[in-house]
Amino acid sequence: MKKRIFSAALAFALLLPFxxxxxxxxxxxxxxxxxxxxxxxxxxxxxxGEDDEYVDLIAEFEKENPGVTVEYSTFGTNENMYNELxxxxxxxxxxxxxxxxxxxxxxEDMVEPFEQEFIENSNxxxxxxxxIKDLFEKNGWAQYAVAYMWGTMGYVYNPEIVDxxxxxxxxxxxxxxxxxxxxxxxxxxxxxxxxxAYEYLDELKALQEEYDxxxxxxxxxxxxxxxxxEIMNRTDETTLENVKDDLIDLKQYLYGFEVDSGxxxxxxxxxxxxxxWSGDAxxxxxxxxxxxxxxxxxxxxIYLNYIVPEECSNIWxxxxxxxxxxxxxxxxKFIDFLSRPENAVANMNFIGYTSxxxxxxxxxEMLDWYSEGxxxxxxxxxxxxxxxxxxxxxxGTGSYDDYVIWVSEESLDRQVAAQYPxxxxxxxxxxxxxFDDDTTAAVNEMWEEVKGLPIPVWSYIVxxxxxxxxxxxxxxxxxxxxxxxxxxxxxxxxxKKGA
Amino acid sequence: MMKLHFSRKQLCIPYALFLLLFVVIPMLxxxxxxxxxxxxxxxxxxxxxxxxxxxxxxxxSTLLMSFTIAIISTAIxxxxxxxxxxxxxxxxxxxxxxxxxxxxxPMWINFVLRITALRELLDLVGxxxxxxxxxxxxxxxxDFLPFMILPLYTTLEKLDNSYLEAASDLGGNKFTVFAxxxxxxxxxxxxxxxxxxxxxxxxxxxxSDTLGNFNITILGKLINEYFTTYDNWHMGSMIxxxxxxxxxxxxxxxxxxxDSNTDARGANLW
Numbered sequence: 161m162k163k164r165i166f167s168a169a170l171a172f173a174l175l176l177p178f179x180x181x182x183x184x185x186x187x188x189x190x191x192x193x194x195x196x197x198x199x200x201x202x203x204x205x206x207x208x209g210e211d212d213e214y215v216d217l218i219a220e221f222e223k224e225n226p227g228v229t230v231e232y233s234t235f236g237t238n239e240n241m242y243n244e245l246x247x248x249x250x251x252x253x254x255x256x257x258x259x260x261x262x263x264x265x266x267x268e269d270m271v272e273p274f275e276q277e278f279i280e281n282s283n284x285x286x287x288x289x290x291x292i293k294d295l296f297e298k299n300g301w302a303q304y305a306v307a308y309m310w311g312t313m314g315y316v317y318n319p320e321i322v323d324x325x326x327x328x329x330x331x332x333x334x335x336x337x338x339x340x341x342x343x344x345x346x347x348x349x350x351x352x353x354x355x356x357a358y359e360y361l362d363e364l365k366a367l368q369e370e371y372d373x374x375x376x377x378x379x380x381x382x383x384x385x386x387x388x389x390e391i392m393n394r395t396d397e398t399t400l401e402n403v404k405d406d407l408i409d410l411k412q413y414l415y416g417f418e419v420d421s422g423x424x425x426x427x428x429x430x431x432x433x434x435x436x437w438s439g440d441a442x443x444x445x446x447x448x449x450x451x452x453x454x455x456x457x458x459x460x461x462i463y464l465n466y467i468v469p470e471e472c473s474n475i476w477x478x479x480x481x482x483x484x485x486x487x488x489x490x491x492x493k494f495i496d497f498l499s500r501p502e503n504a505v506a507n508m509n510f511i512g513y514t515s516x517x518x519x520x521x522x523x524x525e526m527l528d529w530y531s532e533g534x535x536x537x538x539x540x541x542x543x544x545x546x547x548x549x550x551x552x553x554x555x556g557t558g559s560y561d562d563y564v565i566w567v568s569e570e571s572l573d574r575q576v577a578a579q580y581p582x583x584x585x586x587x588x589x590x591x592x593x594x595f596d597d598d599t600t601a602a603v604n605e606m607w608e609e610v611k612g613l614p615i616p617v618w619s620y621i622v623x624x625x626x627x628x629x630x631x632x633x634x635x636x637x638x639x640x641x642x643x644x645x646x647x648x649x650x651x652x653x654x655x656k657k658g659a
Numbered sequence: 660m661m662k663l664h665f666s667r668k669q670l671c672i673p674y675a676l677f678l679l680l681f682v683v684i685p686m687l688x689x690x691x692x693x694x695x696x697x698x699x700x701x702x703x704x705x706x707x708x709x710x711x712x713x714x715x716x717x718x719x720s721t722l723l724m725s726f727t728i729a730i731i732s733t734a735i736x737x738x739x740x741x742x743x744x745x746x747x748x749x750x751x752x753x754x755x756x757x758x759x760x761x762x763x764x765p766m767w768i769n770f771v772l773r774i775t776a777l778r779e780l781l782d783l784v785g786x787x788x789x790x791x792x793x794x795x796x797x798x799x800x801x802d803f804l805p806f807m808i809l810p811l812y813t814t815l816e817k818l819d820n821s822y823l824e825a826a827s828d829l830g831g832n833k834f835t836v837f838a839x840x841x842x843x844x845x846x847x848x849x850x851x852x853x854x855x856x857x858x859x860x861x862x863x864x865x866x867s868d869t870l871g872n873f874n875i876t877i878l879g880k881l882i883n884e885y886f887t888t889y890d891n892w893h894m895g896s897m898i899x900x901x902x903x904x905x906x907x908x909x910x911x912x913x914x915x916x917x918d919s920n921t922d923a924r925g926a927n928l929w
Contacts, residue, residue, distance in 0.1 A: 239890040340788045346873045348888060415788055416872020430782060604889045605717075611884075612717035612724070612876045616792065619727040626730055 195490045198255040201234040205510035215506040253486040260594035266304045272482040273303045278492045283499035287519040289553045307516035310477035311438035312581050314468035321432040330357040330469045342433040346417035348607040355403035364471040373587045389590040395599045407610040439513030441466040441578040465573040473589040520558035530576040531565045539568035552583045692896035708897035725877040729860040732799035736807040736856045744811035794870035799860040806855040814848030850913045
């Protein structure tokens with residue numbers, strides 16, 4: 161009897177958490193609002209289990225807004241997310257697509273506009289970088305989308321192997337010197353960008369001489385940027401054909417394509433050049449450099465560099481939009497929460513990308529990471545520090561008068577330049593527009609040929625040999641079959657099958 | 660006590676449901692997508708995908724590449740697997756199950772993990788950066804070898820010794836016995852092994868991507884691309900259907916469907 165009571169108690173104890181959770185669900189079901197957020201994987205600060213180094217932003221938001229539950233889920237590609245919304249099975253209040261997908265969704269009238277009150281007075285209005293806000297206004301997205309993370313594209317390289325001069329141009333990797341040392345993205349749009357930049361190198365260089373733009377305030381910035389944007393968005397037939405040939409030509413010099421392995425390959429030194437998003441570049445550089453751990457043990461490493469070639473770059477961003485039917489008020493509240501500079505810092509620490517939010521906390525975190533002193537100081541080798549001007553990004557979002565940090569000359573090739581591109585880089589960077597359906601199909605077909613062609617000659621030989629082999633076997637079989645059906649020898653008779 | 664009683668038909672219901680939900684309906688869906696096209700948000704019947712596949716150089720090259728890789732991998736698997744299976748099956752070694760286990764054991768480790776480990780290994784020997792095709796084939800062989808050994812082992816083990824004795828009694832030397840008796844009798848295992856290796860090596864793009872640094876496109880990769888990045892389910896389904904037909908034809912040609920072949924029954928389990 162005692163035993164039975166014990167086991168009953170045990171069973172109850174085991175069931176308890178389950179029962180409680182059911183009860184919890186039931187009690188929170190009434191009068192509760194749910195915010196459904198759909199985001200990239202690992203794209204918001206959350207505790208990683210091991211230590212509480214990272215802030216749990218979702219939990220904080222729920223704590224601040226009693227009665228609100230966040231249903232957070234993640235997607236793998238823009239196209240998957242788009243299909244899910246299009247088919248209509250899923251409904252979300254807030255999704256975080258990339259630049260071109262945001263444009264597509266706005267064009268197809270799939271998103272709710274933000275309220276005027278939010279656009280004028282939210283934390284986003286207050287703290288988002290003026291550069292990003294300008295970009296969104298100029299392109300007519302400001303009403304429908306807010307930026308989350310952003311950056312440029314460039315090359316991460318190992319300066320011990322690669323000559324910096326070579327990579328001043330996008331064409332630097334079409335080079336026998338770096339055979340089997342480079343990876344590019346296994347992604348249509350990014351690699352198409354690379355191909356176009358290579359195809360129109362001369363034109364882009366000519367433009368640079370014509371305009372000589374180094375800052376967003378230059379009077380001809382608008383005209384120059386428009387022309388670069390036009391070139392980088394060419395998708396006519398000749399361009400497609402030429403870019404295809406260029407990329408197929410590039411394949412002989414490549415180590416390969418990559419989705420996510422490029423960072424690791426770069427860190428362990430398997431490759432020397434990686435065509436990368438700036439955010440990933442920061443990660444690679446951080447991981448690869450030598451460091452001394454808490455026990456004072458020195459770990460060897462390499463100092464990787466990041467460079468945005470001189471001709472142009474691609475400004476990319478991911479941003480929040482509210483699909484039709486979303487709970488606008490709650491979604492805006494969440495963005496308002498994320499747009500607080502301290503939360504932007506939490507996100508940047510966790511994700512490693514650059515937030516579109518500026519403000520004092522972000523700037524101070526930045527100073528903490530990158531500033532090496534003040535005007536007049538020198539670096540380890542005794543050379544004077546150089547100024548790095550970020551006014552274009554931070555101006556007016558905080559209490560500082562002048563956003564200039566002082567870094568050593570070599571740091572200009574490192575994390576700081578990847579995290580916050582200089583104004584000079586921004587001036588030559590274009591946004592890649594989204595392609596319409598026909599163009600997308602054409603570009604995809606181009607990419608399919610780049611990936612699938614050419615196949616080696618021995619492949620044809622193998623197939624030919626096998627085909628010949630099969631033919632021989634079949635023929636002998638047929639021949640043998642006929643012979644065995646030949647007349648029996650004298651004195652024998654053929655028995656019917658089964659007899 | 661209440662007695663539970665199920666008729667044979669009732670016992671089939673769970674599987675029939677499974678079959679309907681996860682085999683029949685998906686197949687119909689794939690067929691539907693393969694022979695349709697989306698025009699202005701409307702789905703219309705069309706043969707365009709079919710025509711497109713056989714007129715596109717890139718797709719035909721991919722098909723050819725998949726064939727090449729699959730054929731070479733299968734041939735190598737057979738060349739390595741047959742002797743091993745033969746030795747294992749014919750040996751008098753009492754603990755041969757242990758030996759067999761050793762060959763199968765790698766299959767218990769997660770496949771992606773094994774391939775990732777192989778990538779590191781190939782990097783160590785210096786093959787990774789330059790030999791994309793070779794690496795892919797090594798990966799396929801490494802991955803699918805057990806699928807070749809097992810059916811071969813099963814058929815060879817069941818081989819009646821008296822046939823071989825009779826063949827030697829009638830004056831056959833070792834080679835003749837093997838070529839005229841053992842090998843023909845093991846054909847069901849060979850065919851079963853070939854099917855088990857050939858089919859997946861045409862589509863297993865995890866291997867070709869990881870070990871070939873994304874330089875090689877095979878059919879499985881192409882299907883994946885169409886469903887994810889190119890966002891064209893119609894073409895993706897069409898390629899799947901074409902692959903299905905190819906597999907069906909190969910099975911037909913190798914006699915994989917032969918019902919009368921009772922010897923093969925055990926082997927075909929694998």
